[in-house]
Amino acid sequence: MKALNAEAADWLLRMQAPDFSAEDRRNLDAWLAGDERRAAALAQVQAILQLAPRAFAALEAPPAISAKIPRQRAWLPLGAAVAASLALFLLFDGPMRLRADLRAGTEALPVVTLADGSLLQLNAGSAVAFSFGEKQRVVHLLRGEAYFTVTKDPARPFIVEAAGGAATALGTEFDVRLSEPAEGAGRAAEVKVLVHAVRVETASGAKVILQAGESLRYDNTGAIGETRRIDINGPDWRSGKIVIEDESLTSVVERLQRHTNTRIVILGDDLKARRIGGTFDTRDPVAAIELLCRSLGIEYSGIGSLLVVLHG
Numbered sequence: 421m422k423a424l425n426a427e428a429a430d431w432l433l434r435m436q437a438p439d440f441s442a443e444d445r446r447n448l449d450a451w452l453a454g455d456e457r458r459a460a461a462l463a464q465v466q467a468i469l470q471l472a473p474r475a476f477a478a479l480e481a482p483p484a485i486s487a488k489i490p491r492q493r494a495w496l497p498l499g500a501a502v503a504a505s506l507a508l509f510l511l512f513d514g515p516m517r518l519r520a521d522l523r524a525g526t527e528a529l530p531v532v533t534l535a536d537g538s539l540l541q542l543n544a545g546s547a548v549a550f551s552f553g554e555k556q557r558v559v560h561l562l563r564g565e566a567y568f569t570v571t572k573d574p575a576r577p578f579i580v581e582a583a584g585g586a587a588t589a590l591g592t593e594f595d596v597r598l599s600e601p602a603e604g605a606g607r608a609a610e611v612k613v614l615v616h617a618v619r620v621e622t623a624s625g626a627k628v629i630l631q632a633g634e635s636l637r638y639d640n641t642g643a644i645g646e647t648r649r650i651d652i653n654g655p656d657w658r659s660g661k662i663v664i665e666d667e668s669l670t671s672v673v674e675r676l677q678r679h680t681n682t683r684i685v686i687l688g689d690d691l692k693a694r695r696i697g698g699t700f701d702t703r704d705p706v707a708a709i710e711l712l713c714r715s716l717g718i719e720y721s722g723i724g725s726l727l728v729v730l731h732g
Contacts, residue, residue, distance in 0.1 A: 427451070427551055428461040520547035520562055526679055538578060539569040543657050544702070545678030564678060565597040567658060583609035584623035584640035592616045599671065608639040614652050660703045669694045669730070676705035684709060687731040691718065
């Protein structure tokens with residue numbers, strides 16, 4: 421039932437997107453028709469998500485009450501309780517918990533065996549949901565990064581959906597990383613192939629076959645980058661390292677942030693956009709950030725283990 425609710429939440433969020441298309445509508449109708457429980461799950465998740473605006477409306481306009489009860493005393497405790505519940509829901513990653521079947525904290529998860537025998541490893545701070553059926557096996561990458569070792573099943577393609585596109589395994593080991601949206605931009609995904617090949621398809625319908633030792637980046641507008649060569653024997657997040665090649669400081673911080681509870685903040689648009697390269701140790705992200713700042717002359721300050729601010 422958890423997976424069903426996650427699928428329903430995923431569909432509900434897709435329905436709110438401005439680029440929800442007629443084809444999306446047909447796919448939703450097909451999903452609903454596939455199982456009579458799905459319509460009920462969609463309605464249930466929709467009802468849950470509708471509680472938030474109603475709660476805030478209650479805070480702004482308290483309900484009518486008996487004159488025997490002081491107005492302020494009657495609604496403030498209720499409003500405070502609702503606000504506290506919503507704060508806890510967000511603090512403990514409630515929206516993602518509704519959608520995800522598998523989540524990782526600040527430590528990378530061990531390898532997990534999926535229902536079809538395929539292997540999955542989640543990077544820190546990552547989340548996925550599964551839709552495995554008779555005709556296909558779909559993993560929805562909701563946040564972060566994951567590495568897949570796929571069990572062959574020609575009758576059921578293995579597909580990883582991220583940033584409006586899809587990566588279909590062709591007998592494969594591969595990695596998919598989802599970037600959080602930057603200001604004024606949408607989400608993007610990067611696919612890296614370590615063994616055999618992967619077919620990448622974007623939201624615009626563009627299709628590219630990636631071979632072992634190649635990577636590709638695309639975004640949710642359908643834009644697709646050039647195929648690049650990668651070192652399949654080089655360090656990666658599974659070995660506690662990330663290799664950065666000409667990425668923004670924002671991207672570097674985003675990738676390291678997944679591995680620590682210390683909040684890392686960048687002040688200034690120019691600093692956020694500064695291009696960075698190098699190899700970083702994810703086992704001590706804060707130390708990696710401090711070393712980066714010292715080497716590049718970037719000023720930083722911190723509040724214990726709670727916060728590191730990059731500025732100047």
